[in-house]
Amino acid sequence: xxxxxxxxxxxxxxxxxxxxxxxxxxxxxxxxxxxxxxxxxxxxxxxxxxxxxxxxxxxxxxxxxxxxxxxxxxxxxxxxxxxxxxxxxxxxxxxxxxxxxxxxxxxxxxxxxxxxxxxxxxxxxxxxxxxxxxxxxxxxxxxxxxxxxxxxxxxxxxxxxxxxxxxxxxxxxxxxxxxxxxxxxxxxxxxxxxxxxxxxxxxxxxxxxxxxxxxxxxxxxxxxxxxxxxxxxxxxxxxxxxxxxxxxxxxxxxxxxxxxxxxxxxxxxxxxxxxxxxxxxxxxxxxxxxxxxxxxxxxxxxxxxxxxxxxxxxxxxxxxxxxxxxxxxxxxxxxxxxxxxxxxxxxxxxxxxxxxxxxxxxxxxxxxxxxxxxxxxxxxxxxxxxxxxxxxxxxxxxxxxxxxxxxxxxxxxxxxxxxxxxxxxxxxxxxxxxxxx
Amino acid sequence: xxxxxxxxxxxxxxxxxxxxxxxxxxxxxxxxxxxxxxxxxxxxxxxxxxxxxxxxxxxxxxxxxxxxxxxxxxxxxxxxxxxxxxxxxxxxxxxxxxxxxxxxxxxxxxxxxxxxxxxxxxxxxxxxxxxxxxxxxxxxxxxxxxxxxxxxxxxxxxxxxxxxxxxxxxxxxxxxxxxxxxxxxxxxxxxxxxxxxxxxxxxxxxxxxxxxxxxxxxxxxxxxxxxxxxxxxxxxxxxxxxxxxxxxxxxxxxxxxxxxxxxxxxxxxxxxxxxxxxxxxxxxxxxxxxxxxxxxxxxxxxxxxxxxxxxxxxxxxxxxxxxxxxxxxxxxxxxxxxxxxxxxxxxxxxxxxxxxxxxxxxxxxxxxxxxxxxxxxxxxxxxxxxxxxxxxxxxxxxxxxxxxxxxxxxxxxxxxxxxxxxxxxxxxxxxxxxxxxxxxxxxxxxxxxxxxxxxxxxxxxxxxxxxxxxxxxxxxxxxxxxxxx
Numbered sequence: 001x002x003x004x005x006x007x008x009x010x011x012x013x014x015x016x017x018x019x020x021x022x023x024x025x026x027x028x029x030x031x032x033x034x035x036x037x038x039x040x041x042x043x044x045x046x047x048x049x050x051x052x053x054x055x056x057x058x059x060x061x062x063x064x065x066x067x068x069x070x071x072x073x074x075x076x077x078x079x080x081x082x083x084x085x086x087x088x089x090x091x092x093x094x095x096x097x098x099x100x101x102x103x104x105x106x107x108x109x110x111x112x113x114x115x116x117x118x119x120x121x122x123x124x125x126x127x128x129x130x131x132x133x134x135x136x137x138x139x140x141x142x143x144x145x146x147x148x149x150x151x152x153x154x155x156x157x158x159x160x161x162x163x164x165x166x167x168x169x170x171x172x173x174x175x176x177x178x179x180x181x182x183x184x185x186x187x188x189x190x191x192x193x194x195x196x197x198x199x200x201x202x203x204x205x206x207x208x209x210x211x212x213x214x215x216x217x218x219x220x221x222x223x224x225x226x227x228x229x230x231x232x233x234x235x236x237x238x239x240x241x242x243x244x245x246x247x248x249x250x251x252x253x254x255x256x257x258x259x260x261x262x263x264x265x266x267x268x269x270x271x272x273x274x275x276x277x278x279x280x281x282x283x284x285x286x287x288x289x290x291x292x293x294x295x296x297x298x299x300x301x302x303x304x305x306x307x308x309x310x311x312x313x314x315x316x317x318x319x320x321x322x323x324x325x326x327x328x329x330x331x332x333x334x335x336x337x338x339x340x341x342x343x344x345x346x347x348x349x350x351x352x353x354x355x356x357x358x359x360x361x362x363x364x365x366x367x368x369x370x371x372x373x374x375x376x377x378x379x380x381x382x383x384x385x386x387x388x389x390x391x392x393x394x395x396x397x398x399x400x401x402x403x404x405x406x407x408x409x410x411x412x413x414x415x416x417x418x419x420x421x422x423x424x425x426x427x428x429x430x431x432x433x434x435x436x437x
Numbered sequence: 438x439x440x441x442x443x444x445x446x447x448x449x450x451x452x453x454x455x456x457x458x459x460x461x462x463x464x465x466x467x468x469x470x471x472x473x474x475x476x477x478x479x480x481x482x483x484x485x486x487x488x489x490x491x492x493x494x495x496x497x498x499x500x501x502x503x504x505x506x507x508x509x510x511x512x513x514x515x516x517x518x519x520x521x522x523x524x525x526x527x528x529x530x531x532x533x534x535x536x537x538x539x540x541x542x543x544x545x546x547x548x549x550x551x552x553x554x555x556x557x558x559x560x561x562x563x564x565x566x567x568x569x570x571x572x573x574x575x576x577x578x579x580x581x582x583x584x585x586x587x588x589x590x591x592x593x594x595x596x597x598x599x600x601x602x603x604x605x606x607x608x609x610x611x612x613x614x615x616x617x618x619x620x621x622x623x624x625x626x627x628x629x630x631x632x633x634x635x636x637x638x639x640x641x642x643x644x645x646x647x648x649x650x651x652x653x654x655x656x657x658x659x660x661x662x663x664x665x666x667x668x669x670x671x672x673x674x675x676x677x678x679x680x681x682x683x684x685x686x687x688x689x690x691x692x693x694x695x696x697x698x699x700x701x702x703x704x705x706x707x708x709x710x711x712x713x714x715x716x717x718x719x720x721x722x723x724x725x726x727x728x729x730x731x732x733x734x735x736x737x738x739x740x741x742x743x744x745x746x747x748x749x750x751x752x753x754x755x756x757x758x759x760x761x762x763x764x765x766x767x768x769x770x771x772x773x774x775x776x777x778x779x780x781x782x783x784x785x786x787x788x789x790x791x792x793x794x795x796x797x798x799x800x801x802x803x804x805x806x807x808x809x810x811x812x813x814x815x816x817x818x819x820x821x822x823x824x825x826x827x828x829x830x831x832x833x834x835x836x837x838x839x840x841x842x843x844x845x846x847x848x849x850x851x852x853x854x855x856x857x858x859x860x861x862x863x864x865x866x867x868x869x870x871x872x873x874x875x876x877x878x879x880x881x882x883x884x885x886x887x888x889x890x891x892x893x894x895x896x897x898x899x900x901x902x903x904x905x906x907x908x909x910x911x912x913x914x915x916x917x918x919x920x921x922x
Binding site for chain 1: 475595603627630633634635637638639640641642647648652654655696711712714715717718719727731735740741744745746747748749751752753783786787788800814815816817819837840842847851871874875878879893900903907
């Protein structure tokens, strides 16, 4: 009796012993550590996403505000047309920077001498003189009158007003001199210099001067490139998917095609750029830097994605649909075109949108086919030199002036907005039309 | 039903147009006109064919083998396809044929024997013909040749217009005449569509062939200038000096390969543990609400364009790393491999995570239940049972991620720089294969300098390495899936 009781106590003690409990605690601690590591991983990803998006937005939103001088400009006949002629050729050759200078000097009478005048002119963008010229060309009757005009400030002035060029550093390390700082402060206090909301960053075309640069040309280039990609990748991709999924016999050839498509999907995008360069530009002699070549290269790159997505969508259509259609006498092709494809269309569309979203953000292959050229004109046709939004971002990010950071960030905001809309449409389509059989 | 078929019929012409554009050199008016003629005749053919079928049936459509629209498509195909084929062949052959005719007219003394000079002469003639002056006063014989080229070109274009239209009309008429009640129009149209489908699925193969050929062709040219062994094992990469004679010693790609490797390793050190742990947490622990937040976060991360990551690396990550390094007393380059590698790792996290998620979910629940039954905790089950069982799939996923990292261009182009340093120090500046390619080529090169051609040598290495990684990885993942199916 006592033996038995003692044995029970002994046996229980194995599981209640210090050593065992310590081991159990250790195991539970390990469990918690493991779980925490998982949470930390996801948190890291989430934090990085938030940091990335915040940096972009914080750097970019100021691009939608631009500093301008609201000054009274005297359209001096002497400077515009010394001969008095009203010919457009004469008018466009006028000394408009002088008008800008006089208007600003009227606000800043103490700026004298060559240095003073140059310091004043540094504060205003070269676009200001062009603006006055365009006004005169459109309305020659302005000559000899006075008018309140809003003149674009230069990049450095603009960045200083926005606080991106710090006030506290010494003059030789600052792009704005102490004298200019004083002027900026005074003009701001008088309301002459002020930041205005502006969509120029979207609606203007590219420029070498950050304060004048906009992304409209790149947006149009992107749209045209995407149209080419869409027009080429979708018909070919869907047709290939239909053949491989519905008609292809299972033999070595179709196996090769399948393996090939899977591998093509993982080929680095820059290799497609090399293909475009030596095949399309060099061998076929297609126009350089054009949306046509860019679109074709991106189409070849997107093709595997669309084929794989379309095949998945076709596979999801249950065989009973096909059998029913065959049963009432449809030919195999009629089965596919009249029944299977329409049912698979939402899936195909979703895959297409996601593939296009990837193509829209793609940069590397387009660099190689010369879409990095500096292009001011908005492209008018598929064979015109053009650039696209991601390449524009790359080029702007490469430029040294402080103003490019906000322009680049603003362009990224636009690109991300496009991508978010496309993805949202894809998600909506999937939710709206997805059918579980 | 009809509209669907009609769309397919139209799509065929759209494709042909595209292929036609690829072969186009100038902007010949006549080609556009011919395309319009063909398009109109195709549409007309459709209605004529359908109308004739309806007339033959005389109100009893059941006497026809195929419904009238198929007769329409039959005629439309005959009107459009032969003419378009002629157009494609003509456009691709016209230039060389005319050029050889023009060269035959030139005095023999003017024709150089050397291939490169011949190409130059042909370019001159083409430029003169197009009215582009190169600033020099052209040789009168060459100017005449350019005139002749233009004349022949005009004649050829007019011939093409006439022949093409005639072919379209002939196709239409003959096909229309063939229409009878027992014409198997549907089978004929479907056979044509079948051919089209096969051609489309061959485009992927053609792309691969095109990539291999274009890389090989130029790379072989490069390796005739720089020996393969010098390229693969040389320690100095300095293409800028290649013009001053020392071609052999300037193209040692080892610093580039080690730079690529360094950045890839850094990226993997970030991406693999974090991606794997997020996948484990999401598939084994996370409540549905957590999942519904975490999954979109990773998807957004995956959808951000690489150029944005590059901007982030250069603008935010690099200064942070430099400041931290300087505070610790380390010397950090402003284009450190670390900044590029870490940001690339962040980019690849969702890739690793979604692939591992699939793999972990494929491990049968019975294995987990068995482990729990023996008293294992969740983390013990995952570490001792689930991950070992999923190991082949995870290895495949990591290999795909490595291939992705090696091929990534924009992050390194914006954050890593061009200095080809042979170093394993993550705080120093290194360069990668992709950066070298992107920095050398801007679309306006002639393929004759070793510097330009070296890019294709690098591209070939890049293609082969990623291809091997992908083939092995895809096979491993496939084998793994089959094991638990």
